[in-house]
Amino acid sequence: MTGATMVTGADGYLGRRVVSTLLARTDDPLVLAVRAADDTELATKREWAATAFDAAPGRIRVVAADLRQPKPFVDVDPATVRRIVHTAAITRFNVDRDSARQVNLEGTAAVCDFAATCVNLDRYLVLSTLYVSGRHEGPVAEHRLDDRGFVNHYEWSKWAAEERVFGEYAHLPVSVLRLPTVIADDDSGRVTQYNAFHHTLRLFFYGLLGLVPGNPATPLSVTTAAFVSDAVAHLLDDRAPRGVFHVCADPDDTPALGAVIDAAFAVFESDDWFRRRRILRPIYCDEPAFDRLTSAARSMRQAVLSDVLGTVAPFGGQLYRPKTFQTDALRSAWPGCAAPKSIPLVTSTVSHLVRTRWGKTQQEAP
Amino acid sequence: MSAGWGRSPLSGNAFVGCLAYALGERRIDLATSAANGRLRSEPRDLAEAGFAVHHVCNPTTSAYDLARAATARIAAAGGLRDVDAIIYATALPTNGTVGDLDTARRTRDIAHLMDFPGSRLQVDFDLDGAVVVGLNQQACTGLLGSLHLARALLAIESDWRRVLCVTADRLPDGAMYEQAYNLISDGAAACVVSRQPAAFRIIAGHQITNGGLGLAGADEIVGAFFTYTHRVVVEALEKAGLTAGDLDWVVAQNANPAAWEVFARLLGVPESRVWLPSVARAGHVVSADTIINLQALVDSGRLRPGHRLALVAAGHGLNWQCAILQATEAVS
Ligand SMILES: NC(=O)c1ccc[n+]([C@@H]2O[C@H](COP(=O)([O-])OP(=O)(O)OC[C@H]3O[C@@H](n4cnc5c(N)ncnc54)[C@H](OP(=O)(O)O)[C@@H]3O)[C@@H](O)[C@H]2O)c1
Numbered sequence: 239m240t241g242a243t244m245v246t247g248a249d250g251y252l253g254r255r256v257v258s259t260l261l262a263r264t265d266d267p268l269v270l271a272v273r274a275a276d277d278t279e280l281a282t283k284r285e286w287a288a289t290a291f292d293a294a295p296g297r298i299r300v301v302a303a304d305l306r307q308p309k310p311f312v313d314v315d316p317a318t319v320r321r322i323v324h325t326a327a328i329t330r331f332n333v334d335r336d337s338a339r340q341v342n343l344e345g346t347a348a349v350c351d352f353a354a355t356c357v358n359l360d361r362y363l364v365l366s367t368l369y370v371s372g373r374h375e376g377p378v379a380e381h382r383l384d385d386r387g388f389v390n391h392y393e394w395s396k397w398a399a400e401e402r403v404f405g406e407y408a409h410l411p412v413s414v415l416r417l418p419t420v421i422a423d424d425d426s427g428r429v430t431q432y433n434a435f436h437h438t439l440r441l442f443f444y445g446l447l448g449l450v451p452g453n454p455a456t457p458l459s460v461t462t463a464a465f466v467s468d469a470v471a472h473l474l475d476d477r478a479p480r481g482v483f484h485v486c487a488d489p490d491d492t493p494a495l496g497a498v499i500d501a502a503f504a505v506f507e508s509d510d511w512f513r514r515r516r517i518l519r520p521i522y523c524d525e526p527a528f529d530r531l532t533s534a535a536r537s538m539r540q541a542v543l544s545d546v547l548g549t550v551a552p553f554g555g556q557l558y559r560p561k562t563f564q565t566d567a568l569r570s571a572w573p574g575c576a577a578p579k580s581i582p583l584v585t586s587t588v589s590h591l592v593r594t595r596w597g598k599t600q601q602e603a604p
Numbered sequence: 605m606s607a608g609w610g611r612s613p614l615s616g617n618a619f620v621g622c623l624a625y626a627l628g629e630r631r632i633d634l635a636t637s638a639a640n641g642r643l644r645s646e647p648r649d650l651a652e653a654g655f656a657v658h659h660v661c662n663p664t665t666s667a668y669d670l671a672r673a674a675t676a677r678i679a680a681a682g683g684l685r686d687v688d689a690i691i692y693a694t695a696l697p698t699n700g701t702v703g704d705l706d707t708a709r710r711t712r713d714i715a716h717l718m719d720f721p722g723s724r725l726q727v728d729f730d731l732d733g734a735v736v737v738g739l740n741q742q743a744c745t746g747l748l749g750s751l752h753l754a755r756a757l758l759a760i761e762s763d764w765r766r767v768l769c770v771t772a773d774r775l776p777d778g779a780m781y782e783q784a785y786n787l788i789s790d791g792a793a794a795c796v797v798s799r800q801p802a803a804f805r806i807i808a809g810h811q812i813t814n815g816g817l818g819l820a821g822a823d824e825i826v827g828a829f830f831t832y833t834h835r836v837v838v839e840a841l842e843k844a845g846l847t848a849g850d851l852d853w854v855v856a857q858n859a860n861p862a863a864w865e866v867f868a869r870l871l872g873v874p875e876s877r878v879w880l881p882s883v884a885r886a887g888h889v890v891s892a893d894t895i896i897n898l899q900a901l902v903d904s905g906r907l908r909p910g911h912r913l914a915l916v917a918a919g920h921g922l923n924w925q926c927a928i929l930q931a932t933e934a935v936s
Binding site: 445516517520531533535 | 645649653762768785816817820823824828829830832862866886
């Protein structure tokens with residue numbers, strides 16, 4: 239396999255879509271780097287890849303690469319690799335600092351070390367998050383960012399990884415793609431990966447949470463996996479400029495949290511079961527109140543609220559820190575780019591969630 | 605869905621006084637109740653929430669016994685004169701009768717089910733002229749509901765002078781003493797709503813019932829707490845022509861104090877003004893909490909004539925109620 243594109247986290251939510259997109263749009267052979275604890279897990283992941291990408295036998299090779307190892311890519315010949323898309327990460331907002339450091343920071347450094355040995359490397363994309371901006375408020379530019387503090391270890395680790403890339407590995411042909419929250423696979427609103435966005439809405443729909451953390455005016459950037467993989471395919475092209483790109487809608491097209499909640503409730507309220515229960519729209523609460531609620535919920539260990547707040551709360555802090563993400567670099571690198579329209583996307587996504595009762599049924603709601 | 609008592613021409617004419625309560629005789633700590641299977645949560649979680657002990661009746665003590673004990677305190681203070689009506693509120697329908705279900709089954713005579721505790725109270729305390737009204741679908745908000753109802757009765761019946769409001773609940777043997785992550789106690793409370801001035805003037809009251817959540821589980825009750833409790837208080841204040849800033853005290857029911865702290869922030873009142881000092885020593889005494897806490901506020905010496913209070917409770921049904929009161933000179 240020469241001139242290969244290697245995708246880390248290739249069996250992750252975005253990794254899989256990136257692989258599909260590259261299979262469809264290029265003729266490149268692909269190296270799918272996956273975490274596998276042992277041969278059995280690797281065999282299972284190989285079987286999965288053979289089924290998932292059955293249209294491309296011979297073009298893909300699945301290798302085990304645990305980013306917690308000092309040299310994860312011993313099974314890959316660096317000379318064969320022309321492009322790398324690094325998606326692997328621990329993506330839970332409630333990840334502990336040490337695991338985040340190990341995988342998201344040191345793991346990225348390990349990918350960079352490997353990239354530095356790839357003599358034929360043309361392009362190296364690192365998937366990051368808009369929230370490397372941490373506690374920053376106001377406009378966020380598409381360049382290296384200062385440490386303004388972070389609301390969770392995930393954000394910090396992604397920022398620290400970027401710092402490594404911009405510092406020690408600046409000589410690599412690298413681009414950093416900062417992503418917003420991915421809420422659906424595509425414009426249809428289908429959801430196959432559930433994150434804090436979906437979990438929070440689930441609490442509201444089932445009447446389990448009456449408060450929204452955040453300021454209703456805080457912009458909330460959301461997108462689809464299809465848009466992200468499209469962006470990856472464009473920015474991976476040798477002709478695309480390198481740099482930092484905010485892979486999201488323009489600030490003017492980014493809705494406020496309040497508009498997102500209203501759009502979600504408009505969908506909820508069209509559901510007979512929801513309407514009959516007369517669940518009120520939630521109240522926006524200030525940060526100390528939300529922190530108090532989160533700590534109080536811990537004493538209700540058995541409550542659903544406690545469970546879900548554990549995953550939602552680490553992101554809640556962002557909703558008190560309004561910021562907008564500039565997209566000039568993305569627009570100029572990818573002139574035809576059309577980010578999904580946010581409110582229609584929220585509406586189609588929430589409709590899917592309500593129809594399937596958050597994935598519990600593929601049928602219409604009971 | 606909601607109903608209330610705005611500022612009517614009679615709004616100055618109903619007062620609340622003669623507060624009294626009684627608790628189940630056995631004072632039991634969390635570990636003991638956990639060991640006896642009365643709790644769902646871990647004792648440490650309930651302790652972290654602010655609960656410490658609760659009160660459970662002896663096997664032979666009934667809810668009616670608790671009601672009688674609370675009423676006896678009012679009687680001892682001379683508060684039962686001129687009572688024209690008794691409103692007897694229970695959260696549990698089983699406490700709304702002192703009848704014997706087994707006898708009713710055996711004899712197939714439903715009369716045995718209609719041995720009413722309010723009637724017993726009337727005769728036991730020689731309240732001969734008093735009529736009895738039962739209130740049994742407002743759960744933990746029943747006592748506040750009885751204040752509203754008493755005020756309405758006084759407005760309609762021009763010759764009535766005083767209405768005795770009683771609430772009493774004792775959980776059936778073997779029941780869990782935990783509801784919606786709150787530690788429950790057996791207990792009763794009573795007070796008198798009168799046309800003549802007493803410790804508190806009733807300014808307004810408001811109730812919201814959401815039957816759509818009638819079968820809500822613990823998590824849904826917790827989930828609806830902030831939105832509905834906020835709404836019931838705000839709407840009660842609107843009826844009183846007041847805002848949250850006009851409140852000196854929010855006298856709460858004995859639910860998770862941290863939830864009330866959050867609620868205080870939502871409402872915009874200082875946390876120090878949310879008053880529920882009896883959580884640890886009394887537990888959540890069904891619908892009696894607000895009277896227990898109101899009495900504690902009087903006893904604390906922190907209440908001043910003119911202070912405005914919101915008494916707030918949420919309960920199954922689901923129900924939320926709020927009574928806006930103003931302390932009179934009588935509190936000092
Ligand atoms: N999805 C979003 O909303 C979003 C938003 C902003 C940024 N991003 C960024 O986009 C990238 C992809 O996100 P995603 O949503 O696709 O995440 P995901 O579904 O959680 O996938 C993460 C992938 O990383 C792998 N991984 C985790 N620990 C590893 C380790 N020690 N060694 C090797 N691989 C490891 C996972 O493998 P196992 O499952 O086998 O552990 C999985 O394949 C991440 O860098 C994330 O920070 C995503």
